[in-house]
Amino acid sequence: MAEFGNFCLLFALCLSLYALFAALIGASQRQPRIVKSAEKAAFAAAGCTTLSFAALLYLTFTNDFSISHIAESSSRDLAVFYKIAAIWGAHDGSMLLWVFFTALLCAIVIYQNRSRYRDMMPYVLAVLMIDLCFFLSLNFFLSNPFKQLTQVLADGTLQKFMPADGRGLNPLLQHWAMVIHPPILYLGFIGFLIPFAFAIAALITGQIGTTWIRTTRRWTLLTWLLLGAGLLLGGKWAYVVLGWGGYWGWDPVENSSLMPWLMGTAFLHSVIIQERRGMLKIWNTILIMLTYLLGVFGTFITRSGVVSSVHAFSDSGLGHFFLIYMAAVLIASLGLIAARRSIMKSERQLDSLLSRESAFVFNNLVLVAACLAVFFGTMFPVFSKWITGVQITLDAPFFNKINIPIGLILLLLTGVGPLFAWRKTSLESLRRAFFWPAISAAVVVAVVFIGGIRHFYFIICMALCTFVLVSIVEEFFKGALVRRETKGESFAAAVVNLTLKNKRRYGGYIVHFSIVMIFAGLAGNAFNRETKAQLATGQELRIGS
Amino acid sequence: MARMKFIVGGAVIVAALAWMGFVGFQESKAYYITVDEYASMAGDLHGKTVKLAGDVVAGSIDRTKPRMEFIIESRTNKIKVRYIGTDIIPDTFKDGSKALVEGNIAGDGAFEARRIEAKCASKYEAEYKKRSSS
Numbered sequence: 001m002a003e004f005g006n007f008c009l010l011f012a013l014c015l016s017l018y019a020l021f022a023a024l025i026g027a028s029q030r031q032p033r034i035v036k037s038a039e040k041a042a043f044a045a046a047g048c049t050t051l052s053f054a055a056l057l058y059l060t061f062t063n064d065f066s067i068s069h070i071a072e073s074s075s076r077d078l079a080v081f082y083k084i085a086a087i088w089g090a091h092d093g094s095m096l097l098w099v100f101f102t103a104l105l106c107a108i109v110i111y112q113n114r115s116r117y118r119d120m121m122p123y124v125l126a127v128l129m130i131d132l133c134f135f136l137s138l139n140f141f142l143s144n145p146f147k148q149l150t151q152v153l154a155d156g157t158l159q160k161f162m163p164a165d166g167r168g169l170n171p172l173l174q175h176w177a178m179v180i181h182p183p184i185l186y187l188g189f190i191g192f193l194i195p196f197a198f199a200i201a202a203l204i205t206g207q208i209g210t211t212w213i214r215t216t217r218r219w220t221l222l223t224w225l226l227l228g229a230g231l232l233l234g235g236k237w238a239y240v241v242l243g244w245g246g247y248w249g250w251d252p253v254e255n256s257s258l259m260p261w262l263m264g265t266a267f268l269h270s271v272i273i274q275e276r277r278g279m280l281k282i283w284n285t286i287l288i289m290l291t292y293l294l295g296v297f298g299t300f301i302t303r304s305g306v307v308s309s310v311h312a313f314s315d316s317g318l319g320h321f322f323l324i325y326m327a328a329v330l331i332a333s334l335g336l337i338a339a340r341r342s343i344m345k346s347e348r349q350l351d352s353l354l355s356r357e358s359a360f361v362f363n364n365l366v367l368v369a370a371c372l373a374v375f376f377g378t379m380f381p382v383f384s385k386w387i388t389g390v391q392i393t394l395d396a397p398f399f400n401k402i403n404i405p406i407g408l409i410l411l412l413l414t415g416v417g418p419l420f421a422w423r424k425t426s427l428e429s430l431r432r433a434f435f436w437p438a439i440s441a442a443v444v445v446a447v448v449f450i451g452g453i454r455h456f457y458f459i460i461c462m463a464l465c466t467f468v469l470v471s472i473v474e475e476f477f478k479g480a481l482v483r484r485e486t487k488g489e490s491f492a493a494a495v496v497n498l499t500l501k502n503k504r505r506y507g508g509y510i511v512h513f514s515i516v517m518i519f520a521g522l523a524g525n526a527f528n529r530e531t532k533a534q535l536a537t538g539q540e541l542r543i544g545s
Numbered sequence: 546m547a548r549m550k551f552i553v554g555g556a557v558i559v560a561a562l563a564w565m566g567f568v569g570f571q572e573s574k575a576y577y578i579t580v581d582e583y584a585s586m587a588g589d590l591h592g593k594t595v596k597l598a599g600d601v602v603a604g605s606i607d608r609t610k611p612r613m614e615f616i617i618e619s620r621t622n623k624i625k626v627r628y629i630g631t632d633i634i635p636d637t638f639k640d641g642s643k644a645l646v647e648g649n650i651a652g653d654g655a656f657e658a659r660r661i662e663a664k665c666a667s668k669y670e671a672e673y674k675k676r677s678s679s
Contacts, residue, residue: 353550365555369562376566381577390586391577393596394570401569402562409558532633 002067005055006146009096012048012103013136015041020129027122035122039110042125045132046107053100056145060087066162069093069145075168082169085179089169091303092145094182098299099139101183102132102190109194109219117211123201131193134325142318177237185230185257189295191223192264196292199285203336208281208344213271224268227261246528250399252307255378256298259371263291266367273360276422278347282337283364285344289333293326294371300326307381352424359417363410370406374399408460411519414512415468418475436474441467461523465516472509472516479506575647580619583656596647597624597656601663603640614655617644627651630659638663 019041026034056069060083065071073093074086088094106128113121139145151161198212234254235247248254267287273279301307304319337344350357377394384392419425419433441463448459476495483494499506529544576590580599583590599617606615613628626646628634638644638661646658 350548350551353554358551361551362555362558365558369559373562373566390582392574393577395573395575397573398566398569401572402566405565406562533631534633 001055001059001062002064002146002148005052005059006140006144008048008052008055009099009136009140009144009146012045012052012099013133013140015045015048016103016129016132016136019045020126020133023122023125023129027126032118035118035125038122038125039114042103042110042129043107046103049096049100049103049136053096056087056093056096057084059146060084063166064162065164065166066148066160067145068147068149071149071163071166073166073169075166078166078169081176081179082174085173085182086169088182089173089178092139092143092147095135095139095143095303096145097183098186098190099132099135101186102135102193105187105190105194106132109197113215117215120198120201120205120207120212123204124197127197127200128193131197134321138318138321142321172241175237175241177233177240181230181233181237184226184233188223188225188227188230189257189260189298191219191226192260192288192292192295194219194223195267195288199288200333200336203285203340206340206343208340210275213275213284217271220264220268220271224261224264227257227264231257231261250377250396252378253298253302255374255399256294256301259374259378260291260294260298262367262371262374263287263294266364266371267291269360269367270364273357277357279350279357280346280361281344282341285333285337287364287368289330293329296322296326296329301378307378354420354425354427354430356417356420356422356425359413359420363413363417366406366409366413370403370410373402373406404457407519407522408457408464411461411464411468411516414515415464415471418509418512419471433471437467437470440470455526458523458526461519465520465523468512468516472513475509476506580617580622580624583624584622591650593649594647595649595656596645597626597658598643598645599624601638601640601642601644606640617646625655626658627655628661629657630661632660634661635663 019038022034022038022041026032026036026038059067060070060074061080063070063074063076065074069090069092070086073089074083078086086093088097106125109128110121110125113124117124149161149163150158153159195212195216198216202208202212231254234257238249238254239247267284270280270287271284274281274284300319300322304322306319350361352358377398381391381393384390415437416434419430419437421429444466445459445463448462453459476498479498480491480494483489483498484491487494487497489497499510531541531543533541535541575594575596577596577598578586580597583595583597597617599619602616602618602623607613613634614625615628616623616625618624628646629648643664645662646656647660647662648656648658651657
């Protein structure tokens with residue numbers, strides 16, 4: 001079975017290499033049949049990685065400890081539930097999960113677009129296959145999950161070796177979140193490959209319109225959602241399992257999954273401007289490129305041991321390959337953008353500071369600043385080692401100092417952005433739109449202040465949360481009132497139909513609502529008191545004042 | 546005109562964030578070094594926050610003093626550490642474990658740690674690897 005799984009992995013690599021070259025040749029010679037064969041090869045590659053994954057699953061369930069990966073991460077007494085988690089409980093198997101998901105997503109995208117965008121698809125396929133080939137070769141050659149254990153006999157010959165039992169899954173990883181967290185997070189990283197591939201294909205074919213954005217919108221949203229869910233699950237796991245007393249420790253691995261999320265959030269917002277107003281084309285392409293690269297960077301951080309972390313796998317010696325790959329993608333993409341810059345000019349200029357466009361641009365600026373700050377803080381030990389020869393680390397105070405104000409500015413923009421009109425907002429309409437949110441925020445500030453709380457950031461955060469919350473409620477309320485008048489629906493039906501008719505707008509409000517909930521939760525941290533002490537029998541300890 | 550306002554607004558935000566970043570940087574930067582590196586640059590590190598990584602010397606943990614003391618070593622150097630923090634010492638901290646202590650140099654040349662992190666000795670893994678793959 002190990003040989004079968006291994007063979008499937010190698011065959012998938014061959015197929016994806018074929019798909020890559022066939023797609024490029026088919027496109028340059030305008031031979032749809034060659035492109036079709038490339039697509040079929042990509043499907044077959046997905047089939048092969050699925051078989052390979054199934055083989056590892058089978059080997060894990062049958063306790064085949066002659067496989068190094070299984071001996072390291074599973075054991076006979078491990079519950080079935082955790083045996084699944086054992087597959088991604090160590091480096092090699094988690095890489096296979098990554099490859100499996102990548103191949104599957106590629107196949108779905110190719111199938112979805114089998115009769116659309118025929119000029120763009122070969123290049124989309126090529127980009128997808130470059131990514132898949134890279135990870136498949138790493139998986140097959142450098143971190144093979146089917147590697148078998150051997151031992152040296154007294155006479156110097158090698159012999160296969162099967163321990164009686166495996167080492168078992170690290171107890172810290174035996175938690176329900178571990179079974180769903182990595183798959184969700186991986187999908188959240190990998191999914192950004194799809195909009196990136198379409199962006200590159202749009203650049204190559206010169207179709208810098210909004211086609212690539214519209215067609216990948218759902219992929220982007222789904223990926224963003226999964227990455228966000230993965231982040232929250234990771235926090236839940238850390239809160240329950242690790243004794244940090246917290247859900248977030250600004251640990252390098254946590255940071256490396258936050259960075260693509262921040263960049264992806266910026267991308268989600270700023271493409272709206274390109275769709276509506278034809279602006280920021282170069283910016284959007286750079287954003288999706290960085291989002292994709294930060295996803296790869298996240299795996300690099302987790303797997304290379306370049307910075308130490310509680311979540312990381314131990315050093316796997318893959319670091320250099322990741323660096324070369326990321327540098328190559330960065331240079332190629334930037335070169336392509338530079339070559340196409342003449343057709344990527346903005347169709348319009350910013351009209352006014354008080355406009356939806358400028359709220360979006362500020363949102364982008366702040367999100368990218370947050371991402372840069374996290375990047376800088378995470379990589380500072382590495383940079384300082386290069387420059388001064390001494391490693392200097394940065395801890396939570398650094399990240400909090402810079403990201404709390406950033407978060408509050410973002411929260412403000414979440415509230416005011418949707419109230420601004422496109423192009424230009426009159427002061428009169430602003431006054432009307434801001435009236436109830438601002439009054440409510442003021443009331444909350446007064447109540448909190450009278451309640452005796454003087455924590456500056458907490459008060460600001462509560463005020464902004466109220467502002468956003470009331471503005472969202474007002475949007476639904478006003479829209480539903482209009483619908484009730486014109487269509488004669490009941491109020492509740494009007495709210496539901498309103499949302500379904502304009503999912504993008506009202507769905508966005510629902511997401512904003514959940515962000516407000518998260519911020520309100522984070523603000524509670526201001527009152528977090530943690531004391532650790534050893535007490536003798538009968539001794540008392542008072543926490544807080 | 547709008548563009549100008551925009552650039553000014555953006556610059557103000559970026560400058561404010563950069564300042565916050567700088568303040569946070571001063572507050573939380575810590576030198577991360579091994580005991581060997583520490584021995585060769587001890588003079589430069591007075592008054593600075595240092596994270597010191599090394600192995601706990603077996604048998605050196607002395608819990609009889611009012612402040613627990615122990616010795617950590619890396620390849621060629623050793624240093625005495627006095628724990629002045631208030632947190633409970635992690636269970637993984639014992640003879641031979643890899644420890645990361647955070648604090649600064651005390652007047653008497655010992656290292657005063659405010660925080661201790663410890664990892665189990667990785668010998669288990671190394672032994673396993675040796676037995677299974679070599």
